[in-house]
Amino acid sequence: MIVKKFAVKIGVVALSLATAWAIRGQFGHEQGAAWAGAIGGLAIVVVSKRKDWYAKMVLIALASAIGWGAGGMISYGQVVGYGKADNFINAFYGLEMLFVIGALFGLLGGGLVGLVLEETKKSKVNWGALVSEMVAGALLTYFFLIEQIGFKMTPPRSEAWALIFGAGIAMLLHMARSNRNSAIRVAIFSALGGGFGFSFGKFLQVTGNVFEIPFNMWNVMEYSIGFFGGTGMAYGVFSSKWPVDDEGKPKTWVNILSLLVLLVFIPLMIYRESLAYAHILNRLGEIPNIEQIAYSSTLASAIVLLLMAISVFWKLRGGNFVTKDTTFFLFVYLGVYALLSYVVTGLFAGKMDLNHHLYLFNILIIYIMVRKEKVEFPNVGSKALPTKKWLWCLLAILFFIAIFSLVAINLHDELPGSHNRFE
Numbered sequence: 001m002i003v004k005k006f007a008v009k010i011g012v013v014a015l016s017l018a019t020a021w022a023i024r025g026q027f028g029h030e031q032g033a034a035w036a037g038a039i040g041g042l043a044i045v046v047v048s049k050r051k052d053w054y055a056k057m058v059l060i061a062l063a064s065a066i067g068w069g070a071g072g073m074i075s076y077g078q079v080v081g082y083g084k085a086d087n088f089i090n091a092f093y094g095l096e097m098l099f100v101i102g103a104l105f106g107l108l109g110g111g112l113v114g115l116v117l118e119e120t121k122k123s124k125v126n127w128g129a130l131v132s133e134m135v136a137g138a139l140l141t142y143f144f145l146i147e148q149i150g151f152k153m154t155p156p157r158s159e160a161w162a163l164i165f166g167a168g169i170a171m172l173l174h175m176a177r178s179n180r181n182s183a184i185r186v187a188i189f190s191a192l193g194g195g196f197g198f199s200f201g202k203f204l205q206v207t208g209n210v211f212e213i214p215f216n217m218w219n220v221m222e223y224s225i226g227f228f229g230g231t232g233m234a235y236g237v238f239s240s241k242w243p244v245d246d247e248g249k250p251k252t253w254v255n256i257l258s259l260l261v262l263l264v265f266i267p268l269m270i271y272r273e274s275l276a277y278a279h280i281l282n283r284l285g286e287i288p289n290i291e292q293i294a295y296s297s298t299l300a301s302a303i304v305l306l307l308m309a310i311s312v313f314w315k316l317r318g319g320n321f322v323t324k325d326t327t328f329f330l331f332v333y334l335g336v337y338a339l340l341s342y343v344v345t346g347l348f349a350g351k352m353d354l355n356h357h358l359y360l361f362n363i364l365i366i367y368i369m370v371r372k373e374k375v376e377f378p379n380v381g382s383k384a385l386p387t388k389k390w391l392w393c394l395l396a397i398l399f400f401i402a403i404f405s406l407v408a409i410n411l412h413d414e415l416p417g418s419h420n421r422f423e
Helices: 007-024 029-048 051-055 057-073 077-082 088-118 127-149 161-177 181-210 217-238 252-275 277-284 290-315 323-344 354-372 387-409
Strands: none
Touching: 007 029, 007 217, 007 323, 007 354, 029 051, 029 057, 029 088, 029 217, 029 252, 029 323, 029 354, 051 057, 051 323, 057 088, 057 161, 057 252, 057 323, 077 088, 088 161, 088 181, 088 217, 088 387, 127 161, 161 181, 181 217, 181 387, 252 277, 252 290, 252 323, 277 290, 290 323, 323 354
């Protein structure tokens, strides 16, 4: 019923995060995931049509960036290889662990967004205590699971997933003690969506490669986690009850600091790691006029990032955000991310892949949907924790993962890049 009632709102968030996460594939790591996560948070604010959420738009985007971005430290290349195995136990393990990794992305991303939405002037979130507990939970969990028990998901690669797992558990415990039920709902639904999306996306990738579909199937996997993770996060938000906080406008310095992170720090990390001259040279390889192309690419990227920061700061300088401000921020942030994706993959060398054109098509669809969606979110949801529903959803997802694994191993023999976790 909720999905039907808020189909357009959920669709906008799902498509926004899906497109941004697919673009993130060109940049990777925490900074790429953070930029994509911020777009998902902004999409929620845009379609909510709630004035009190407009006021803390920047904080919602920052929370989503930090939550989804933190998962970027998880290494999953080895797990992807397990998903290519030609035997059930290893293929199932690979898809199952991709579910866990995708769920960890969604858990923190959705949970932090939910906390910002549930915070009011009269009911402040103790962010200092929360961060301390999450750091302690991350370190303790890593120590016991990895160092003591030796439960390793991706040997010999990094086991940073245990850090995110511990931080997520600590976050849920903090929410439970503070009676932040709506935030818990968003965290769990986001986790289920992100986990299913990553596992299902891997199945689609294997299927596409087996049938030699001439498309970037890795990008399909990334799109899938964004789409289903965004669907879960949006469903969690629009099916929950939220307090109205007309007096909880963030202080000016908080908005400015948050904007600096979103418009300066994250873009600078992207630029340094992916768009600097040396990186462009290495990425594009041996092509004619590579030095000039690399120079033009890195210069154009710097100019675009500077113009983005100036335009958004100028648009939001008043602090009293309205619908046009949130929409402007969303589409500038998403549009620039898509443009940088063109540049980093060889725009100035005349190289433009089909998946990049599809990013623009997605952005057009999102824009049309936003223009049509004019109804304010009525806030008629629930604060109940449907634990039985979550359990049944989890069991259903694990069942489908088993089916995906069985189908996949019967489609192919050994694939390049496959790994066996268990002999």
